[in-house]
Amino acid sequence: MANLTIVSVDDEYPALELIRHYCERMEDVDLLEVFQNPQDALEYLKENRVDLVILDINMPYINGIELLLQLPYKPLCIFLTLETQYAVKAFELDVVHYLVKPVDFETFRKAVTKAKDFLQFKKSTEDQKKEDFIMFKSNYIMNKVLLEDIKWIQGFGEYIILITHLKKYMILERMSNFEEKFQNLGFIRIHKSYIVLSSHISSYDTANVYLKDGEKLPLGRTYKNSLKAYLN
Structure with missing residues (x-):
């Protein structure tokens, strides 16, 4: 397995130096930037996908939670902070760990x-043979x-x-929930209002995504980088 790629964000320089020192002592991790x-x-994380971000929470201009929520993809996250009152919010964001400073090695x-x-575990699951269908409820009926x-x-x-090619299904579910539930099957968000299967994409330009069946869908500005990273 490739090394775990990490970016650390903390407005206190000594904290960043400590994380750098800790990462140097570990195998199979690459601290790319602090x-x-x-x-x-x-701005860096919007342009570069990483496996893990280690975030302080109470920072000027934008706090760690806001930063995480603005990313166009969902990396793993460890909060490393002096604050204790955000633990519940961290749990809601499915962070890997919530560490309170000071933290030993x-x-x-x-x-x-x-x-x-x-x-x-996630990658091994994705490498397994993917199901070729999905199940969902529409109009009180389970559909395959x-x-x-x-x-x-x-x-x-x-x-x-x-x-689909045959009909339309209305489903009581938010886009974000659908995206998270079925992302391992190759679905990708290309616009605030559109999700497609990556395998159905033929090409894309600065404004549109073109599907193999000839259909054209809009490409949202904030999703361009994540689409490029996903397809590359």
Whole structure:
């Protein structure tokens, strides 16, 4: 398995130096960058996918939670902070660990190892043979639809419309929930209102995504980098 790639963000320089020192003592991890300015970190992370971000929470301009929520993809995250009141919010964000400063090396090592183990499990699951269909409830009926028949998914607030070659299904579910539930099957968000299967994409340009069946869908500005990273 490739090394775990890490970016650390903390407005306190000594904390970044400690993390750098801890990472140097560990095998199979690559600390790619450290940032004192969270806005610089946000710009970097929008352009570069990493496996794990280690974030302070209380920082100027943008806090760690806001930074995490603005990323176009969902890396693993460890919060490393003096604050204790955000633990519940961290749990809601499915972070790997919530560490309260000061943190010794062994505690840090266990948290990063947990992230490595989770990533390895996720990748091994993705490498297994994927199902060629999905199941969902529409109009109080469970439906089974083959992936090859799905054209795209379009969001309308609390509902999504799943469009196939034969019919449309209205599903009471938010786009973000659908995306998270089925992302291992190759679905990717290309716009705030559109999700498609990566295997159905023929090409894309600065404004549109072109599907293999000739359909054209809009490409949202904030999703360009994640689409490029995913397909490359």
